[in-house]
Amino acid sequence: MIKTIRITILATLLTTSASCLAGGDRNVLEEIVVIGSSDDIRHVPGSGTFIDTEQLERFDYVDLHQALGSAPGVYIREEDGYGLRPNIGIRGATPDRSQKITVMEDGVLITPAPYSAPAAYYVPNVIRMDAIEILKGPSAIRHGPHTVGGAINFVTRDTPARRIAEADISAGSDGFRKIQGTYGNRFDRSAYIVDGNHYGGDGFKHLDGGGDTGFIRNEVNLKFQHDFATGLEQRLTLKLGWADEDADETYLGLSDGDFNNNPVRRYAASQLARFQSDHLTLHLNHGIRLTNDLSINTKWYRNEFDREWNKLDGFIDGPALQSVLSQPNFFQTEYQLLTGQTDSTGTDADTLDVTNNDRSFTSTGVQVTARYAFEGDSLRHELRGGIRFHHDEVDRNHKQRGYLMSGGRLIWDGLQRGSKVLNHAETDALSVYVEDVISWQNWNLTLGARHEDIEGERVDRATGTQTTGNQDITNFGAGLYWQVTNNLGLLAGVNEGFSPAAPGATSVDPEESVNFEYGVRYEGDDSRLEMIGFFSDYDNLLGRCRVSDFGCGPGDEFNGGAVEIAGAEITGSTSFTVADNITADLSVVYTYTESAFQDSFLSGFSQWGLVSRGDELPYLPQHVSQVQLGFSGGDWRVWTSVKSRSDMREEPGRGDIDLGLHANGYTTVDFSAMWQLTDNWMAQISVQNAFDEDAIVSHRPFGARPNKPRTIIGRVKFTL
Numbered sequence: 001m002i003k004t005i006r007i008t009i010l011a012t013l014l015t016t017s018a019s020c021l022a023g024g025d026r027n028v029l030e031e032i033v034v035i036g037s038s039d040d041i042r043h044v045p046g047s048g049t050f051i052d053t054e055q056l057e058r059f060d061y062v063d064l065h066q067a068l069g070s071a072p073g074v075y076i077r078e079e080d081g082y083g084l085r086p087n088i089g090i091r092g093a094t095p096d097r098s099q100k101i102t103v104m105e106d107g108v109l110i111t112p113a114p115y116s117a118p119a120a121y122y123v124p125n126v127i128r129m130d131a132i133e134i135l136k137g138p139s140a141i142r143h144g145p146h147t148v149g150g151a152i153n154f155v156t157r158d159t160p161a162r163r164i165a166e167a168d169i170s171a172g173s174d175g176f177r178k179i180q181g182t183y184g185n186r187f188d189r190s191a192y193i194v195d196g197n198h199y200g201g202d203g204f205k206h207l208d209g210g211g212d213t214g215f216i217r218n219e220v221n222l223k224f225q226h227d228f229a230t231g232l233e234q235r236l237t238l239k240l241g242w243a244d245e246d247a248d249e250t251y252l253g254l255s256d257g258d259f260n261n262n263p264v265r266r267y268a269a270s271q272l273a274r275f276q277s278d279h280l281t282l283h284l285n286h287g288i289r290l291t292n293d294l295s296i297n298t299k300w301y302r303n304e305f306d307r308e309w310n311k312l313d314g315f316i317d318g319p320a321l322q323s324v325l326s327q328p329n330f331f332q333t334e335y336q337l338l339t340g341q342t343d344s345t346g347t348d349a350d351t352l353d354v355t356n357n358d359r360s361f362t363s364t365g366v367q368v369t370a371r372y373a374f375e376g377d378s379l380r381h382e383l384r385g386g387i388r389f390h391h392d393e394v395d396r397n398h399k400q401r402g403y404l405m406s407g408g409r410l411i412w413d414g415l416q417r418g419s420k421v422l423n424h425a426e427t428d429a430l431s432v433y434v435e436d437v438i439s440w441q442n443w444n445l446t447l448g449a450r451h452e453d454i455e456g457e458r459v460d461r462a463t464g465t466q467t468t469g470n471q472d473i474t475n476f477g478a479g480l481y482w483q484v485t486n487n488l489g490l491l492a493g494v495n496e497g498f499s500p501a502a503p504g505a506t507s508v509d510p511e512e513s514v515n516f517e518y519g520v521r522y523e524g525d526d527s528r529l530e531m532i533g534f535f536s537d538y539d540n541l542l543g544r545c546r547v548s549d550f551g552c553g554p555g556d557e558f559n560g561g562a563v564e565i566a567g568a569e570i571t572g573s574t575s576f577t578v579a580d581n582i583t584a585d586l587s588v589v590y591t592y593t594e595s596a597f598q599d600s601f602l603s604g605f606s607q608w609g610l611v612s613r614g615d616e617l618p619y620l621p622q623h624v625s626q627v628q629l630g631f632s633g634g635d636w637r638v639w640t641s642v643k644s645r646s647d648m649r650e651e652p653g654r655g656d657i658d659l660g661l662h663a664n665g666y667t668t669v670d671f672s673a674m675w676q677l678t679d680n681w682m683a684q685i686s687v688q689n690a691f692d693e694d695a696i697v698s699h700r701p702f703g704a705r706p707n708k709p710r711t712i713i714g715r716v717k718f719t720l
Contacts (some may be wrong), residue, residue, distance in 0.1 A: 046137030061659025093149030172713030175202030253703025268340030548701030
């Protein structure tokens with residue numbers, strides 16, 4: 001059905017209405033931001049967080065997980081210590097590979113294949129971002145396909161009003177280095193900005209027998225903007241980007257005993273691990289303001305992402321790696337093979353499976369959004385709507401090889417074993433939303449609806465089988481905001497959440513939920529406090545098997561039935577003077593969460609297994625918090641950040657968490673100091689995890705994995 005109306009859609013794009021939010025002329029014409037600015041948060045009908053440039057600069061994190069610490073309701077499952085493989089969840093949506101949240105860059109879907117392969121590892125490099133926006137509640141209904149938790153939008157830097165030139169260089173522990181350069185200028189009615197970055201490190205893990213454990217990332221981006229000299233305001237923006245990565249990264253962790261002895265150890269069996277990728281981006285954005293109250297924005301986008309990950313997947317014919325690492329005394333032979341203490345004999349039982357997961361992704365689409373504001377009687381309406389046609393696809397070829405452990409080194413057994421996974425999946429999706437923001441005196445009522453029409457196809461090239469499936473759903477949302485006084489506001493909202501099943505899925509249902517939120521906002525001259533309660537009632541939870549899960553095939557999906565998730569988010573900040581010319585800034589972020597399966601069942605999904613009614617969900621810590629305290633005076637600023645997370649289940653259960661598979665709770669402290677040496681030069685030194693706290697942050701994919709140890713980084717930045 002979708003393919004037959006493609007031409008109609010493209011023609012309609014020229015006249016269809018759609019959204020544009022507050023944020024100045026830049027956003028009216030380009031519509032790249034969702035919230036707009038920190039000041040605009042107080043008017044958002046749902047809850048949201050805006051992380052601006054100043055916050056991102058405080059510690060100059062390259063790890064998105066660290067940068068998101070100031071956003072309540074966001075859950076992180078660390079994996080590699082540098083944030084290369086993001087696992088992010090929002091309000092109970094599983095953080096596993098960020099598959100249940102909508103990720104955008106400048107208002108455009110940016111993940112490799114958000115419909116066909118939502119669990120693909122990818123996130124834009126945070127070091128080049130101007131801001132990060134996180135939306136939850138009714139506000140997130142505009143930004144699908146995944147609306148069960150929320151959305152994250154990465155905002156890139158705008159073209160400059162005058163010539164700029166910047167050079168930013170950092171160096172630190174474990175061979176860490178970061179080099180960034182930016183140049184931009186404006187001439188007549190056009191402007192451009194070019195930025196490039198290179199960063200990487202030698203890695204903090206130590207491979208048995210020696211070898212590389214680090215990574216390198218490179219990126220170049222160009223943004224060109226032209227304002228037309230016509231009677232109507234019009235702007236055309238072209239954005240081109242290329243990025244690559246080469247990392248000696250593995251799924252393989254440690255047994256708990258080995259972690260306690262040396263958390264940064266890496267077993268010899270992971271010596272062939274290598275992740276390589278490249279990413280191409282092309283975005284074209286046209287905005288026009290037809291009247292002061294009517295504007296239309298049209299975006300065309302294409303993203304290509306290719307990657308190969310050569311890594312240990314287990315044994316050709318042996319126990320799962322999770323079993324070996326959780327019971328090394330029981331699986332002594334397999335454990336000694338992983339550590340290189342014994343040699344393979346040549347049987348499949350002691351031959352190591354090293355698989356190259358080769359995947360190619362393409363994502364392309366057109367979206368048109370518009371805003372029309374009008375007044376009638378005592379009411380003011382801001383009508384927003386949008387339409388998007390999207391196509392994405394993925395090709396998988398997981399090529400298996402057998403290796404023998406010999407003297408601590410892996411030797412190919414010479415056998416051609418073929419592919420473990422060889423398939424193609426693609427999706428066509430038509431999305432439409434409409435929203436009306438109705439204002440009356442100090443009240444704002446937001447009513448919205450979103451429709452998704454999804455056609456998916458999956459071809460198993462190994463067996464020659466083909467499956468197709470359609471998903472068609474309309475979701476509604478409503479948000480109410482009352483500005484009680486100049487300083488105090490109340491909000492409440494409800495929205496239906498949705499996360500689609502995989503292309504061609506016929507035996508499972510998509511994930512659906514009803515999400516509620518309610519809260520209070522206080523905004524003073526120098527202080528801000530927001531307290532939000534949330535409740536998510538999942539009609540059906542959806543689990544997706546990955547190559548790191550055992551007992552199921554990659555891509556298999558499972559239904560988990562009804563689940564309830566509830567919690568509270570507290571965000572507060574204040575500024576005050578402590579001495580002449582010295583100002584203090586204090587911010588606190590805290591999230592409390594509880595969850596419960598509503599049914600008992602036995603699942604083939606290894607992350608669930610045997611579930612009893614009332615069991616808590618895995619990877620939802622009960623307590624997450626961050627406190628930041630900063631002092632500034634004249635040309636200097638110093639910051640301290642204390643982040644804490646309670647123990648986190650890694651399998652369903654209740655009662656004492658430490659009686660089952662779990663990740664450790666931990667508290668880390670970061671320090672940062674910045675000096676503005678001259679008008680052009682800035683220097684910074686930061687210490688991350690200053691007290692060298694070590695903790696098991698996850699037992700997945702395979703075994704205990706550490707957080708990053710103490711890291712010291714020096715930085716200089718030149719701005720012209």
